[in-house]
Amino acid sequence: MNVRKVMLARAAAAAIAVAAAFLPGAIATAQKIDMNVVDQPGYVPTPEENQLNGAYERQEVFFRTAEPPGTIIIDSKNRFLYLVQPNNRAVRYGIGVGRDGFQWQGVEKISRKQEWPDWRPPPEMIERQPYLPRFMAGGPGNPMGPRAMYLGKTVYRIHGTNQPQTIGHAVSSGCFRLVDDDIIDLYGRVAVGTKVIIKQAVEL
Amino acid sequence: MRSITSLLAGVAAFACLAASAAGAGADALKTVQDRGKLLCGVSQGIAGFSIKDDKGQWSGFDVDFCRALAAAIFNDPSKVEFTPLSATERFEALKDKKIDVLSRNSTWTMGREGDSSVVFAGVTYYDGQGFMTPKARNRTSALELDGAKVCVQKGTTSEPNVKDFFEANHVNYEIVQGETVADIVANYLSGKCDVLTTDASQLFALRSQFPKPGEHAILPDVISKEPLGPVVRQDDMQWFNLVKWLNYALLNAEEMGVSSKTIDEAMKSQKPAVKRLVGAEGDFGKPLGLSNAWAANAIRAEGNYGEIYERNVGVQTKLGIPRGLNELWDNGGIQYAPPIR
Numbered sequence: 178m179n180v181r182k183v184m185l186a187r188a189a190a191a192a193i194a195v196a197a198a199f200l201p202g203a204i205a206t207a208q209k210i211d212m213n214v215v216d217q218p219g220y221v222p223t224p225e226e227n228q229l230n231g232a233y234e235r236q237e238v239f240f241r242t243a244e245p246p247g248t249i250i251i252d253s254k255n256r257f258l259y260l261v262q263p264n265n266r267a268v269r270y271g272i273g274v275g276r277d278g279f280q281w282q283g284v285e286k287i288s289r290k291q292e293w294p295d296w297r298p299p300p301e302m303i304e305r306q307p308y309l310p311r312f313m314a315g316g317p318g319n320p321m322g323p324r325a326m327y328l329g330k331t332v333y334r335i336h337g338t339n340q341p342q343t344i345g346h347a348v349s350s351g352c353f354r355l356v357d358d359d360i361i362d363l364y365g366r367v368a369v370g371t372k373v374i375i376k377q378a379v380e381l
Numbered sequence: 382m383r384s385i386t387s388l389l390a391g392v393a394a395f396a397c398l399a400a401s402a403a404g405a406g407a408d409a410l411k412t413v414q415d416r417g418k419l420l421c422g423v424s425q426g427i428a429g430f431s432i433k434d435d436k437g438q439w440s441g442f443d444v445d446f447c448r449a450l451a452a453a454i455f456n457d458p459s460k461v462e463f464t465p466l467s468a469t470e471r472f473e474a475l476k477d478k479k480i481d482v483l484s485r486n487s488t489w490t491m492g493r494e495g496d497s498s499v500v501f502a503g504v505t506y507y508d509g510q511g512f513m514t515p516k517a518r519n520r521t522s523a524l525e526l527d528g529a530k531v532c533v534q535k536g537t538t539s540e541p542n543v544k545d546f547f548e549a550n551h552v553n554y555e556i557v558q559g560e561t562v563a564d565i566v567a568n569y570l571s572g573k574c575d576v577l578t579t580d581a582s583q584l585f586a587l588r589s590q591f592p593k594p595g596e597h598a599i600l601p602d603v604i605s606k607e608p609l610g611p612v613v614r615q616d617d618m619q620w621f622n623l624v625k626w627l628n629y630a631l632l633n634a635e636e637m638g639v640s641s642k643t644i645d646e647a648m649k650s651q652k653p654a655v656k657r658l659v660g661a662e663g664d665f666g667k668p669l670g671l672s673n674a675w676a677a678n679a680i681r682a683e684g685n686y687g688e689i690y691e692r693n694v695g696v697q698t699k700l701g702i703p704r705g706l707n708e709l710w711d712n713g714g715i716q717y718a719p720p721i722r
Contacts, residue, residue, distance in 0.1 A: 232696045232703075237521050239601045239705040240713035252712060259713070264522075266601060267713065379638040381650045 233271025240267035409620035421447035509603030511581030
């Protein structure tokens with residue numbers, strides 16, 4: 178098993194404590210943004226909501242790496258997914274990542290690609306959010322978005338989202354989410370077998 | 382040392398040599414400590430790097446490096462006085478001891494160290510000549526600029542650099558010269574050329590002042606090497622080491638996840654590398670003439686390298702410069718600090 182669960186509860190607690198010191202009420206905000214965002218099956222975001230700006234907008238950036246072009250590198254800490262290109266470049270996408278307790282790192286391969294994936298929340302997720310449907314067919318409003326790429330034999334995927342406001346945040350159950358345009362773009366550029374490197378913030 | 386030399390002439394000659402090789406002892410640090418503040422040479426005003434506001438407060442990437450240095454020495458980032466210097470007077474001011482350190486987007490070249498009076502203490506910012514073009518042209522690389530009219534400032538190194546680059550890559554181009562930076566900006570904005578070239582950091586600073594910055598793209602290509610870093614006199618190895626290792630400590634801090642927000646947690650870390658950085662293990666402050674908390678004090682006051690970068694020139698600021706080359710070596714860039722051990 179080359180997937181290692183990384184728990185960063187201490188770091189998160191410290192970050193909240195710091196935020197709280199400066200901003201009364203920041204705890205509630207932090208939890209709302211990075212912990213308590215619930216899935217909204219059925220919600221279809223507007224084109225405006227799907228339009229990312231600034232750093233999270235899809236863009237070509239300078240990126241040096243020993244990994245060959247075509248490799249996907251996920252920088253969880255900074256909420257970026259890089260698709261390595263020739264010539265010290267990468268296409269960079271803004272992503273949402275696993276929330277506290279659902280952060281992991283490792284090296285995987287894309288084992289399967291699926292258009293308009295169905296959604297079957299895994300048992301652990303149902304346990305936490307019992308009101309979720311047991312099954313939702315693929316299509317607009319599905320929390321998986323229009324495309325999904327499965328990571329090895331793990332339960333984790335790179336997929337779309339019907340909650341574009343969660344890009345840049347730690348909200349998921351360990352999956353990596355991109356806005357619809359971005360996941361369709363990425364899906365079109367990578368094949369089954371693509372190497373995916375998932376990196377986390379270092380622990381103190 | 383003197384009394385020994387008078388007794389043993391042979392040893393004395395060696396001892397004197399050793400003393401001069403090591404510089405004039407701890408003079409620079411002692412001078413700073415006795416004075417009670419650091420004298421830091423900066424630019425006369427470059428947005429994001431070193432600029433003074435209406436209230437006389439300095440801010441910027443180069444300014445914060447000096448504040449971090451003051452924090453490492455005094456555990457107080459405010460014990461620093463900034464001296465704005467022009468390009469022509471900057472190295473003389475350092476040689477004449479009007480300043481203790483020059484932190485003023487100066488390019489590290491062999492020529493500048495050639496007369497053995499000043500030395501660069503590392504690279505805080507990898508700059509290089511870049512290209513800006515209207516977004517509407519939809520270019521993603523300088524190699525796609527075939528047929529471009531390129532605005533460039535006359536008499537700068539930018540002009541031969543751009544010629545070399547385009548000719549080496551078989552890109553057709555036409556040069557549109559301007560006398561000053563203001564000229565080339567005016568030419569570019571009025572459409573006399575469709576590409577503007579100068580150092581990338583300057584392109585970002587210029588673009589931030591355009592009427593519609595969002596309509597212009599700065600291409601990721603960098604065609605020249607402009608490593609910028611702090612400069613000290615060559616006569617004091619201990620002071621040189623302090624300035625050099627402060628930069629490395631700030632970079633190592635980012636790599637290890639030690640920031641102004643996590644420094645208190647880092648002080649309790651069980652990881653040997655983190656313990657050495659924050660002074661909980663080893664005696665790394667001593668050879669610099671400081672307490673072992675020197676790096677921790679700097680990080681607590683000013684943050685790690687990434688924090689200083691993002692606060693002053695990063696994508697959330699008006700300049701909006703992506704990390705690019707200045708990203709850490711293990712995250713797509715070339716910023717690589719030797720280890721503290």
